[in-house]
Amino acid sequence: MKPTTEDLSIRLRDAEDGEADVPFPDDREPSSGRMRQVRECSRQLSQEDNAEDRSMEWSDLTFTIGSHRILSNITGMIEPGKLTGVFGPSGSGKTTLLNILAGRQNTKATGMSLSGQITTAGSPVDPISFRSNIAYVMQDDSLLPFETPRECLHFSACLRLPRSVTEEQRQEFVENLLSTLHLERCCSTIVGSALVKGISGGERKRTSVGIELITNPRMLFLDEPLSGLDSYAAYTLVVALKELAEADVPVLCTVHQPSSEIFAKFDDVIILHGGEVTYHGPADHISTHFDVLGYPCPANFNPADHVMFLLQKEVPEKLQVIKTSWLDCGTFKKMHDQIVSLRGRSNGHPASSATSHSGAGFCKQLGMLLVREARGTIRNKGILFARLGMSLFLASLYGWLFSGSAAQGDNTHSTEKNCVPSNFSAAGCTGDFQAHFGTIVSLGIMAMMGAAQPVVLQFPQERPVFLREYAAHQYGVVPYFISKTLVEMPVVMLSQIVTFIVTYWWMGLHGSVLLLVLVSWMLGIASSSLALLVGCGVSSAQKAIQLAPLTLIPQMLFSGLFVPVAKIPLSLRWARYLCPLKYAINLMTIIEFQYVKDSIDDCEQEFPQAQCMQQSLGWHGEA
Numbered sequence: 001m002k003p004t005t006e007d008l009s010i011r012l013r014d015a016e017d018g019e020a021d022v023p024f025p026d027d028r029e030p031s032s033g034r035m036r037q038v039r040e041c042s043r044q045l046s047q048e049d050n051a052e053d054r055s056m057e058w059s060d061l062t063f064t065i066g067s068h069r070i071l072s073n074i075t076g077m078i079e080p081g082k083l084t085g086v087f088g089p090s091g092s093g094k095t096t097l098l099n100i101l102a103g104r105q106n107t108k109a110t111g112m113s114l115s116g117q118i119t120t121a122g123s124p125v126d127p128i129s130f131r132s133n134i135a136y137v138m139q140d141d142s143l144l145p146f147e148t149p150r151e152c153l154h155f156s157a158c159l160r161l162p163r164s165v166t167e168e169q170r171q172e173f174v175e176n177l178l179s180t181l182h183l184e185r186c187c188s189t190i191v192g193s194a195l196v197k198g199i200s201g202g203e204r205k206r207t208s209v210g211i212e213l214i215t216n217p218r219m220l221f222l223d224e225p226l227s228g229l230d231s232y233a234a235y236t237l238v239v240a241l242k243e244l245a246e247a248d249v250p251v252l253c254t255v256h257q258p259s260s261e262i263f264a265k266f267d268d269v270i271i272l273h274g275g276e277v278t279y280h281g282p283a284d285h286i287s288t289h290f291d292v293l294g295y296p297c298p299a300n301f302n303p304a305d306h307v308m309f310l311l312q313k314e315v316p317e318k319l320q321v322i323k324t325s326w327l328d329c330g331t332f333k334k335m336h337d338q339i340v341s342l343r344g345r346s347n348g349h350p351a352s353s354a355t356s357h358s359g360a361g362f363c364k365q366l367g368m369l370l371v372r373e374a375r376g377t378i379r380n381k382g383i384l385f386a387r388l389g390m391s392l393f394l395a396s397l398y399g400w401l402f403s404g405s406a407a408q409g410d411n412t413h414s415t416e417k418n419c420v421p422s423n424f425s426a427a428g429c430t431g432d433f434q435a436h437f438g439t440i441v442s443l444g445i446m447a448m449m450g451a452a453q454p455v456v457l458q459f460p461q462e463r464p465v466f467l468r469e470y471a472a473h474q475y476g477v478v479p480y481f482i483s484k485t486l487v488e489m490p491v492v493m494l495s496q497i498v499t500f501i502v503t504y505w506w507m508g509l510h511g512s513v514l515l516l517v518l519v520s521w522m523l524g525i526a527s528s529s530l531a532l533l534v535g536c537g538v539s540s541a542q543k544a545i546q547l548a549p550l551t552l553i554p555q556m557l558f559s560g561l562f563v564p565v566a567k568i569p570l571s572l573r574w575a576r577y578l579c580p581l582k583y584a585i586n587l588m589t590i591i592e593f594q595y596v597k598d599s600i601d602d603c604e605q606e607f608p609q610a611q612c613m614q615q616s617l618g619w620h621g622e623a
């Protein structure tokens with residue numbers, strides 16, 4: 001005969017009574033030496049002590065999007081001293097639960113609704129305003145590829161620890177953290193990326209954890225920290241997390257498929273299925289729980305695998321029985337009573353929220369960002385040489401294409417009568433003048449594109465790092481932008497010098513080479529700032545590439561090459577004031593054609609070509 005839900009509940013209670021010497025929650029003896037030292041050190045350095053508030057409880061959490069119930073009546077808690085894992089099949093709601101508790105899930109958009117209560121040490125919290133108290137390590141590591149683990153930790157320590165902390169203390173803390181996370185061997189190797197080999201995935205993950213430990217967080221959440229790691233790297237990371245938990249920081253992490261060694265490291269586990277809890281309690285009690293429900297774990301079988309297979313192969317009616325039995329069992333009731341008692345003690349007082357603002361002032365932020373940006377630019381030799389190589393190649397191509405096209409005007413001042421340069425054809429603004437003016441416009445366009453193109457992709461790639469650091473109040477937008485621009489300036493200058501060294505004599509230009517380099521450099525800076533703006537407005541590199549022409553192509557239309565300024569419809573003519581390219585081309589043509597300007601002024605009435613040039617260049621108040 002099939003056991004009823006009531007029978008199962010009684011059997012579960014009996015089984016739990018037999019284990020009365022393992023109370024929930026259990027008080028394990030903290031074993032970690034080094035992690036505890038790091039915690040103590042960060043607590044002292046950040047001058048905060050909130051050890052008592054380090055628990056989180058949630059009850060009856062239900063989250064729906066439209067008609068889709070993603071989480072259903074979830075109740076649970078995490079406590080200091082414990083490493084808690086959230087397990088479950090794909091799509092069971094693990095990430096959603098973690099994000100809601102961490103205040104990183106948008107729950108207020110149209111069609112979304114969240115109900116239930118979240119408290120910390122019994123005091124109600126709004127997860128979004130409490131989020132700065134929770135360190136969160138995302139599934140994809142947000143680290144800069146050309147920084148080393150030591151530099152990442154040092155950067156974070158400089159900007160997040162209070163100003164009273166000395167440089168020696170900071171360095172000592174960083175070294176301590178590196179050795180606690182077993183990062184000594186790779187501390188001077190770059191992090192790397194998909195294209196550049198760097199430290200291993202496990203080391204990257206431990207670096208991310210280290211960054212979050214700088215400011216003494218109340219709790220640490222990690223989304224799928226073991227994904228992509230080999231079994232040993234995954235194990236060492238879990239050992240580090242366990243040590244951290246034992247040093248009084250509750251750690252909650254989602255895990256897809258833990259090995260038995262990893263599973264054994266967890267103190268508590270939450271098993272989700274279809275947005276509902278099937279088990280939440282001590283990891284070493286899970287086999288007994290499912291055994292009582294009629295699903296004994298075979299000998300020498302990983303209990304996590306056993307439960308995961310069970311949840312995926314069992315029919316819906318039986319799964320419903322498992323879920324109902326959980327709400328009826330003693331483990332759940334003890335946890336529920338503990339939550340009620342904690343909330344009763346706090347008397348509904350809202351939780352204190354320690355907001356961590358940058359420990360550094362504006363100049364310190366700017367200095368740190370400048371050093372990091374310059375370091376990244378110098379180390380990223382591939383991109384640096386590609387930029388300079390591209391300038392060299394394009395300059396050679398342009399030089400070849402326009403070779404000598406500007407040189408023919410040298411006889412301009414030679415005769416009194418023929419005062420307009422000989423390169424102005426009788427057909428008007430076409431022919432040689434067009435080629436001469438074309439050299440200037442194409443140099444301008446090259447400066448604009450060459451500076452904008454690399455930057456437009458840069459921010460979308462760095463976006464996760466910026467968002468993480470900005471959310472942690474490490475620095476403001478202004479120092480970030482200034483540092484990027486300041487580091488971009490010498491790079492743009494270098495590529496303009498390369499361009500003009502190749503083209504100036506080859507094309508036979510007349511204007512001052514220094515002024516031409518200066519103007520195209522300013523154009524490059526303006527264009528890279530514009531590209532940064534486009535990059536900031538979109539979430540991915542692909543979108544940035546698609547949007548970039550929107551800002552660059554209209555500038556070319558107002559350059560004066562395709563249609564003279566005077567012929568642009570009045571209703572559109574104002575737009576040229578928004579185009580750095582137009583300003584630069586005006587300046588460059590004034591510099592380049594200065595030697596014929598007087599002649600053109602003198603001959604304006606006599607030669608229609610001269611008037612045409614006045615219009616193209618925007619002289620006589622048209623610019």
Ligand SMILES: Nc1ncnc2c1ncn2[C@@H]1O[C@H](COP(=O)(O)OP(=O)(O)OP(=O)(O)O)[C@@H](O)[C@H]1O
Pocket residue numbers: 065068070088089090091092093094095096097256
């Ligand atoms: N914005 C959304 N709109 C509709 N459904 C969503 C949305 N976000 C998540 N879901 C659904 O919620 C369920 C839970 O998603 P969640 O990412 O939390 O699962 P998970 O357990 O973390 O899965 P995995 O292990 O594969 O990452 C899934 O069925 C998913 O399709």
